[in-house]
Amino acid sequence: MQEAVEAYDSIENDIVRADSPQVNAVLVYVSNSEQLDIVYPNYSTNVSNFIDKVKQYMSE
Numbered sequence: 001m002q003e004a005v006e007a008y009d010s011i012e013n014d015i016v017r018a019d020s021p022q023v024n025a026v027l028v029y030v031s032n033s034e035q036l037d038i039v040y041p042n043y044s045t046n047v048s049n050f051i052d053k054v055k056q057y058m059s060e
Contacts, residue, residue: 001029 008027015023026043030036036043 004029 004027008025011025015025026040028036028039030039
């Protein structure tokens, strides 16, 4: 776990130095990928599904 925290900290620092507010780093611990889908659906969902929903709402 310590190695993961150090890697996360390094990535966060890189994001701040690059002044990239559109970039996010997330550190989570789950037992399996299904749990990740439940906790962070926006990070694990296929982006094309989101785009399709936006297009659908815009056409209504």
